[in-house]
Amino acid sequence: MCDEHTAADNDRILGGITRRGFTAAAAATGVLAILPSPANAAAVQGRDVTIRTEDGTADAYFVAPTSGRHPAVLVWPDIMGLRPAFRQMADRLAQSGYAVLTVNQFYRSTKAPFLKPGQSFDQPEVRAMIMPWRGALTSAAITADAKRFAAFLDAQPEVDAKRGMASTGYCMGGPFVFRTAAALPERVRAGGSFHGAPLVTEAADSPHQLVPQMRGRYLVAIAENDDARAPTDKATLRSAFAAAKLPAEIEVYAGAMHGWCPPDSRAYNAAQADRAWDRLLKTLAGL
Secondary structure, eight states, rough: OOGOOHHHHOOOOETTSOOOOOHHHHHHTOOOOOOOOOTTTOEEEEEEEEEEEEEEEEEEEEEEEEEBBBBBEEEEEEEEEHHHHHHHHHHHHHHHEEEEEOOOTTTTTSSSOOTTTOOOOOOOHHHHHHHHHHHHOOHHHHHHHHHHHHHHHHHHHTTTTTSSSSEEETTHHHHHHHHHHOOTTTTTTEEESSOOOSSSOSSSTGGGGGGGGOEEEEEEEEEEEHHHSTHHHHHHHHHHHHHHHOEEEEEEETTTTTTTTTTTTTTOOHHHHHHHHHHHHHHTTOO
């Protein structure tokens, strides 16, 4: 499960190649790697926003190109929440022509950002703080939030509501992508899960069981150590998408450890993160 990864997992050596380097070590001390801008990057403008929900007021970050109307993307961060790394990722996606909403999924419990420089989920005191907040994110709560967040996006002048919407999620946010897509099949037409877990469980509403309710095309980028823990999950996911006749790219990223995409992660892998980003843009193309 994504919430159970530790620094030791990310330090593990597979095939004789270490998964941590200078960038990951810098991330562990609070340094944020700078992501490259896309070619022909659009000028963008971001703003902090609040969104009323059934359970309170969610804080979030919205960013979009400064001109025109664009497809919307709802981003679910990893367990360390909305923070500078995810703002940077949102800006980069907006520069590629999307109107992006990145949410504080823990708004019921705290405002974002809630971590101090150098803090990470590996630390017992941080885990003790976050896990009760995670417990409030039931399947029903996530589904209700997704509907409110999508409605917010569709009300923004920068969003072209006539075009399909997408959702992306990282770590604990990966399953949220499936719940968003299943809750809004008339709107969500693409999605990406990055080192998302757990996507396959024994529960009746396991994310993979929601695939028949979804529409569009999907990218599921799996970390090498996540695959080692649950080696049959990828086949289960491929079967679910094939049965639903939905196009899906489901791949294990060799050498990429859980958490490899956010640029402040201990496991950040620039080469594989860029590859996953490129595949995401191809998945979103045509919305």
